[in-house]
Amino acid sequence: MTSLLRLLTGKPRPAPRTVERETVTIALADGRQIEVLRVRDPRARRLKLSVDERGARLTLPLRASDRAGEQFVRQHGDWLAKQLAQTRSPHTALQPHAEGEIPLRGTMRPLRWTVGRYLRIAEDEDGAIAIVAPEAVAPATLRRALRDFYEAQARADVGRWLPKYLQGLPRAPARIRLRVMSSQWGSLSPDGALSLDLALVLAPPAAFEYVLVHELCHLIHADHSRAFWREVEARSPHWRDQREFFRAEGRPLKAALNALCGKTSSDPLWGRSGVSRDRTGRLSALSR
Known part of the structure; x- marks a missing residue:
């Protein structure tokens, strides 16, 4: 129904479709299995594959098929694997009373644990990170x-x-x-x-x-x-x-x-690393 006819008949505009998200596993040409967040967005006008520290994300317009999206991922499989390798961190979540180091101001700082009633984290005079924590801290x-x-x-x-x-x-x-x-x-x-x-x-x-x-x-x-x-x-x-x-x-x-x-998100400033294809089929690189 056209917008004019909808206006004359008084029928309301159909509610816009919501963004749909699901995590899928896609097999690349060389057999590697990669988890991708597949996002079907009514605002999208092109296929877009991007990577940040949360992983790979494939954005699809409403009319694009899942198969087209998977082919797009496979087409850029080498690029995707390289980008994902750069997002892996050697660091892991802090574990209670476990020895190790954490980064601060461009250097790695050793952890210095002490058992105490209340949790407190501070920088020592020698640059170490002093943590006072109960034995059973979550x-x-x-x-x-x-x-x-x-x-x-x-x-x-x-x-x-x-x-x-x-x-x-x-x-x-x-x-x-x-x-x-x-x-x-x-x-x-x-x-x-x-x-x-x-x-x-x-x-x-x-x-x-x-x-x-x-x-x-x-x-x-x-x-x-x-x-x-x-x-x-x-x-x-x-x-x-x-x-x-x-x-x-x-x-x-x-x-x-x-x-x-832990994980959170925001909008990009320097740009998420990625590639995209518009409705004409042309490929373009997104700035990093």
Whole structure:
């Protein structure tokens, strides 16, 4: 029924279909079995295969068949396997009173456990991570405490760096939020709220500080024009080196935080790594 006829007869517009998600196992040409989150989205206009630290995701328009989606995955099987290998983290969720190391500010820090009544995580003077915990602490409670510890460390870093940049800005950020993001490193909302990825606290401080500078400069220029990059250059002369660091090591950082603290998601800033095919059948690469 056309929109005009629907308007004249007074019949309501059909409700839009919802997004459907299911995890499927697809066999590649060489026999490898890969789990893929298959998403059928009414808004999608093309086949799209993407990978982040949560795994592989295949997005299908409503009219695309499951078979077409599987063929698309097999066509890019080598690329997919390579991308998935980059998302695997050597880290595992923190286990109660288990010896080991965790990342912080670009280095691995040894764990130092003590039995105590209340759970507490702090950085020792020698750089070790001191954890006071009951003998029977739940792993989920431990993961939440570790995330809170990382957030406190990240806020301390931002607190040290922020004052030296505020003088040259038209205004200060409305607020600063630390979140676990999927592909973003930072963002600035129209109301001036600045969001930073919690995984930044695992990176070397110079890389973390660059992302802070990048987002602060959006208070001056909302785009990525030459004028914007001149502002970044004036505050972070080695920003290109830091950007290359994130391109090479960003995904393992996010995977490490995901393994240690659990899974969440957000919208991409640098872009999820992927390939897609539009309605004409043309292939295109998505930026990483």
